[in-house]
Amino acid sequence: MAALTAACAAAGLATEYLTSRQRGQPISTACLVTCGLYALSLPPTMPFWMAAVGIVVAILFGKEVFGGFGRNFANPAIVGRAFVYVCFPTAMTASFVPAFKGWPGGLAHWSFAALNRVPGYVAGTVETGIQALTSATPMWALRDYGYMTPLRDLVTGSVGGTFETATSFGRQVLAAGSIGEGCTPLIVLAGLYLMLTRTANWRLTVSAVVGAVLAGLLIDATGLANPMPLYFKLSTGAFAYVAVFMVTDPVSAPRRPGAMYAYGGLIGALIILISWKSKFIAAASFSVLLGNIASPLLDAAAEAWQARRQAARTTGAGGEA
Numbered sequence: 001m002a003a004l005t006a007a008c009a010a011a012g013l014a015t016e017y018l019t020s021r022q023r024g025q026p027i028s029t030a031c032l033v034t035c036g037l038y039a040l041s042l043p044p045t046m047p048f049w050m051a052a053v054g055i056v057v058a059i060l061f062g063k064e065v066f067g068g069f070g071r072n073f074a075n076p077a078i079v080g081r082a083f084v085y086v087c088f089p090t091a092m093t094a095s096f097v098p099a100f101k102g103w104p105g106g107l108a109h110w111s112f113a114a115l116n117r118v119p120g121y122v123a124g125t126v127e128t129g130i131q132a133l134t135s136a137t138p139m140w141a142l143r144d145y146g147y148m149t150p151l152r153d154l155v156t157g158s159v160g161g162t163f164e165t166a167t168s169f170g171r172q173v174l175a176a177g178s179i180g181e182g183c184t185p186l187i188v189l190a191g192l193y194l195m196l197t198r199t200a201n202w203r204l205t206v207s208a209v210v211g212a213v214l215a216g217l218l219i220d221a222t223g224l225a226n227p228m229p230l231y232f233k234l235s236t237g238a239f240a241y242v243a244v245f246m247v248t249d250p251v252s253a254p255r256r257p258g259a260m261y262a263y264g265g266l267i268g269a270l271i272i273l274i275s276w277k278s279k280f281i282a283a284a285s286f287s288v289l290l291g292n293i294a295s296p297l298l299d300a301a302a303e304a305w306q307a308r309r310q311a312a313r314t315t316g317a318g319g320e321a
Helices: 002-023 030-040 048-062 076-087 089-093 138-145 151-156 184-196 202-222 230-235 237-246 257-277 284-320
Strands: 162-164 171-173
Touching (some): 002 048, 048 076, 076 284, 151 184, 202 257, 230 257, 237 257, 237 284
16 A cells, blocks of 8 residues: 555656646645545555556646646546546456455555465465455445445445355455545544544535435435445445545635535435446546536536625615615
8 A cells, every 4th residue: 555655646746746847836735635545546456557647647637737736627636546447447446355354454465466375264265376356345246246245344444255146256255445445434533633623624525425315315215226225335435535535625626615515415416326327336536526527617606696695685775775
């Protein structure tokens, strides 16, 4: 994880240095934030060169072409992740290694391949000495195979093991998702810290949760089949990671309170709706990008609404006089 993050930081800083130098501006510290958030959104087995390509796209096309920090319309980290998700789908979705359980877990190992063996809980299931395992994350396992990861393991990030399927694939390995999708309670604590220090706006995170809940309840109320219960989706670290770190990007989010509520609610609802019907079950990256696109319109609508209210109050005050 540390090596992957370092590779992303090196490629991202180099890209911003070359572009900002042309404008005579220094590298912004926000670049490191983008690199860190992007790296945490990747699986631990992501090849360094693929990760580097993604962060170059994130910095160059997600921010610098619009004039640098403060001028980007979209969250650069999400731009980079969506790019590698589409360009390198196998590396992003089908090569997650089984989680190392117990202390110190994966911290004691450079890579899964370096072990030349598989963890004990999958021994006898697959051959030893392989590079990685094709496996299913909890959401894929539930939607495609009907296997429900225990809620405690899902919330704490202790995802691993094998499960039986009724298909020709037989026994499958259950694997964790991206690096930052680990322990949901820790992500929530980080979110509370960001809100208490006013680093992040609470309206964006809260409205994203509310939007997701309302979308899930709407699907259930219509009686339409939804293979993924709402509580399961909200319990994953992926949703918490997006709601805390991605939706709250201050540059790509709206500025007005009313627009913030609509923006967060839109992204939360889209995450539920897209993962319900789309092939891309994670859905978070595309939901955030769609929200980024709608952000200026929501701000304009909120401003127009405020102007109408102000005009109505002025007219009413004039009439009373």
